[in-house]
Amino acid sequence: MKRNPGEKLTGRIKTVIIAVLSLSMVLLLCFFWFNISMKDIQSFSIDNLTRVQVNESDMLSASETFVPSRISFNAGNGAYRVFNSDEVNCWATEDKNGMADLLAASIDEGVFFAEEITMKQYEDMKNTASITAIFDYGLPFKDFCSLIAEKPPQESDYIGAIAEVSFSTASTTNLFLKDNQNKYYGITLSKPGEYLSQCVNEHNTKNTVTYFPMDSYLGEAISNKTLVPVELNAELNDFVIQRDFDIKDSKHIDELAKRFFSESFDFVRKIEEESGKTVYMYGYGRRILIADVDGTLEYKMQAQGDAGSLSYLQAFEVARAFINRQGGFFTESGQELKPYLKDGEYNFDKSGGSRFVFGIKCGKYPLLSASSDAIVVEVSKGQVTYFKKCFVSFSESNATRESRQAMSAINVIAKNYKEIYNVMEQNMLLGEDEKKKADRFSVVSDKIENMSYGYVFGGDNIARSAWILTYDKQDFQMYFSLYDGEFLGYRVN
Amino acid sequence: MDWTKAKTILIVALLLANAFLIFTYASANKSEQIAINEEELIVLLENKNIFIETEIPQEHPNLEALTIMHTEFSKEEIEALIASVDPISDGKSQDDYLQAVEEFFGYLGFPSEYVEFTYMEKNKDITTLFFKTRVNGIDVDVSDIKCVFEGNKIKEIDGNIFWPKEFLKKKIDTSSAVEALLSFFSEWSGDEGAIISKIELVYWIGDEYNENIDYLSVTALPAWKITYDEGKKIYIDAF
Numbered sequence: 185m186k187r188n189p190g191e192k193l194t195g196r197i198k199t200v201i202i203a204v205l206s207l208s209m210v211l212l213l214c215f216f217w218f219n220i221s222m223k224d225i226q227s228f229s230i231d232n233l234t235r236v237q238v239n240e241s242d243m244l245s246a247s248e249t250f251v252p253s254r255i256s257f258n259a260g261n262g263a264y265r266v267f268n269s270d271e272v273n274c275w276a277t278e279d280k281n282g283m284a285d286l287l288a289a290s291i292d293e294g295v296f297f298a299e300e301i302t303m304k305q306y307e308d309m310k311n312t313a314s315i316t317a318i319f320d321y322g323l324p325f326k327d328f329c330s331l332i333a334e335k336p337p338q339e340s341d342y343i344g345a346i347a348e349v350s351f352s353t354a355s356t357t358n359l360f361l362k363d364n365q366n367k368y369y370g371i372t373l374s375k376p377g378e379y380l381s382q383c384v385n386e387h388n389t390k391n392t393v394t395y396f397p398m399d400s401y402l403g404e405a406i407s408n409k410t411l412v413p414v415e416l417n418a419e420l421n422d423f424v425i426q427r428d429f430d431i432k433d434s435k436h437i438d439e440l441a442k443r444f445f446s447e448s449f450d451f452v453r454k455i456e457e458e459s460g461k462t463v464y465m466y467g468y469g470r471r472i473l474i475a476d477v478d479g480t481l482e483y484k485m486q487a488q489g490d491a492g493s494l495s496y497l498q499a500f501e502v503a504r505a506f507i508n509r510q511g512g513f514f515t516e517s518g519q520e521l522k523p524y525l526k527d528g529e530y531n532f533d534k535s536g537g538s539r540f541v542f543g544i545k546c547g548k549y550p551l552l553s554a555s556s557d558a559i560v561v562e563v564s565k566g567q568v569t570y571f572k573k574c575f576v577s578f579s580e581s582n583a584t585r586e587s588r589q590a591m592s593a594i595n596v597i598a599k600n601y602k603e604i605y606n607v608m609e610q611n612m613l614l615g616e617d618e619k620k621k622a623d624r625f626s627v628v629s630d631k632i633e634n635m636s637y638g639y640v641f642g643g644d645n646i647a648r649s650a651w652i653l654t655y656d657k658q659d660f661q662m663y664f665s666l667y668d669g670e671f672l673g674y675r676v677n
Numbered sequence: 678m679d680w681t682k683a684k685t686i687l688i689v690a691l692l693l694a695n696a697f698l699i700f701t702y703a704s705a706n707k708s709e710q711i712a713i714n715e716e717e718l719i720v721l722l723e724n725k726n727i728f729i730e731t732e733i734p735q736e737h738p739n740l741e742a743l744t745i746m747h748t749e750f751s752k753e754e755i756e757a758l759i760a761s762v763d764p765i766s767d768g769k770s771q772d773d774y775l776q777a778v779e780e781f782f783g784y785l786g787f788p789s790e791y792v793e794f795t796y797m798e799k800n801k802d803i804t805t806l807f808f809k810t811r812v813n814g815i816d817v818d819v820s821d822i823k824c825v826f827e828g829n830k831i832k833e834i835d836g837n838i839f840w841p842k843e844f845l846k847k848k849i850d851t852s853s854a855v856e857a858l859l860s861f862f863s864e865w866s867g868d869e870g871a872i873i874s875k876i877e878l879v880y881w882i883g884d885e886y887n888e889n890i891d892y893l894s895v896t897a898l899p900a901w902k903i904t905y906d907e908g909k910k911i912y913i914d915a916f
Binding site for chain 1: 684845882893896
């Protein structure tokens with residue numbers, strides 16, 4: 185029986201109603217299934233969709249982050265060559281014959297054995313044709329073993345954070361380790377480091393800057409073994425930097441702040457101070473974000489709950505995820521920065537918390553601020569309780585020019601030792617014994633822990649090529665112009 | 678098969694199912710409504726020697742967060758303006774004072790719709806009028822203005838002056854006064870009890886920024902201000 189048009193229309197309407205009711209029933213069931221409350225719907229914000237999380241693949245992994253700060257090669261005659269760890273292929277190689285690979289193999293094959301040795305034995309080993317991987321940040325040896333091998337060896341419990349890992353051509357079936365408590369170990373390998381021996385020979389004949397220990401320049405009065413270049417022809421050039429945000433751009437600052445408070449931004453107090461600083465506060469100080477006039481963002485949060493502490497590596501993953509949520513290592517203008525781990529500490533708060541400090545590079549060289557690091561993250565009780573970010577944009581092509589001779593490292597110290605001494609004195613960085621010494625030059629020279637070069641910027645938005653003198657485990661640095669040795673500034677943490 | 682009838686039955690079944698789900702969902706998601714009424718609350722408070730000697734507000738409108746701006750005038754500016762203003766006529770009723778102050782505020786650019794007169798004090802030849810900033814009937818608690826007359830001439834304008842700069846778009850669901858008193862009760866640790874003399878909804882900026890006013894603008898959020906024991910105050914977030 186044919187249906188009349190009215191019945192057809194009714195039929196279609198019923199079909200549509202059935203479809204709508206079925207869909208709404210599915211949605212309601214989803215609300216139950218995923219336990220979505222009305223508050224979740226009310227607090228949903230379009231901002232959540234536009235958050236600037238970067239791709240996982242763009243974020244540094246733990247194995248890419250925890251690499252040596254630099255690698256030095258000793259020719260066996262007192263001459264050294266120093267490289268960034270990504271400039272030489274001897275730490276972790278594709279063929280699994282780098283220093284980290286050999287250590288991993290010895291752990292996995294069950295031959296790992298760490299024997300404590302004396303400082304003299306360690307120094308004697310280093311004085312042969314050798315490679316030394318230097319770590320400026322504190323990487324707990326046990327966590328490092330977890331990273332490279334299936335399971336850390338039992339002995340890793342009593343070895344502290346790695347300061348140096350060395351290989352000597354005179355003892356190719358061993359690696360040597362110095363920890364941050366100035367203890368030294370010889371570690372048995374499962375196979376000889378033949379490839380590493382080749383690396384030593386190859387890099388000691390390279391036409392690069394040669395370094396010598398400082399005491400070989402300055403005589404017996406100085407006992408400092410810090411490596412210093414003989415002479416340096418450098419390509420570094422001063423260049424302009426742009427801060428990551430303009431404090432006067434209120435709208436942009438609000439957008440940055442939403443990344444930290446997201447769902448609770450409606451209940452955040454915003455305070456604009458006379459200095460120009462803008463403070464966002466949630467819960468009367470429970471969470472605070474400060475956007476400062478110098479382009480830094482500083483976030484603090486009171487740790488919630490009684491969660492136990494995490495291991496260094498676990499804390500790193502928490503820190504990494506947080507950095508990722510804040511845009512990773514991209515500036516607001518979209519420039520991808522080159523980060524490196526500058527410093528780190530486990531149990532910095534005496535409660536099992538971890539601290540990570542990242543710097544950035546311009547080309548091969550560190551780009552430092554005289555006041556803030558690129559990123560500082562503290563993780564306590566499994567949460568990020570402190571985060572500070574100071575990013576700048578720049579054009580890398582402006583950062584280099586034709587090579588010219590830099591002022592020698594020793595002359596920089598000779599020219600400025602009084603200034604350095606005065607700064608140390610003003611900031612109470614001198615021990616009583618040091619204050620009593622008449623020879624200020626030797627006091628200043630003996631305390632240097634590293635002498636490197638790169639770029640430094642201050643309040644005037646110019647990054648200047650500079651000598652970087654590091655003291656006190658990076659808590660104190662002095663900066664001098666690379667080419668004429670003029671004082672640029674200093675930083676005390 | 679009679680599809681028309683089948684469709685009708687299906688529609689009815691789906692309607693019932695949806696209604697059931699909506700009802701169950703709504704019941705399950707009722708926010709922690711305080712299962713306590715005013716009388717029960719009073720009894721609870723009295724057990725801790727806390728007595729309420731004021732009416733408990735019944736209304737609590739939903740409010741937007743408010744950005745308030747700190748306004749400052751230099752001493753020289755105020756003095757110059759005071760010197761140029763005519764004294765008020767003899768008679769000096771409260772209305773005369775108010776009119777003079779209103780005119781003066783006009784010269785300073787104070788938006789009159791946000792200025793609320795609170796009270797007047799007289800001490801011999803000195804008359805002081807107190808004002809607050811009030812927005813949509815809610816006091817901005819940190820803002821207070823004092824205007825001092827000596828005789829029939831303005832002598833001084835003083836206080837922390839805040840004006841509304843911007844309302845945020847979203848309205849905040851405020852909690853009730855009863856919920857605020859319950860919070861007060863749960864946080865109360867005093868042994869001696871307390872007498873609550875006033876409960877009011879205000880815009881509040883928090884203790885830290887209330888003490889040190891060296892900022893340009895700040896967000897004020899709704900809070901219940903409970904005044905007890907002759908002038909002591911406690912603020913409880915009303916969201």
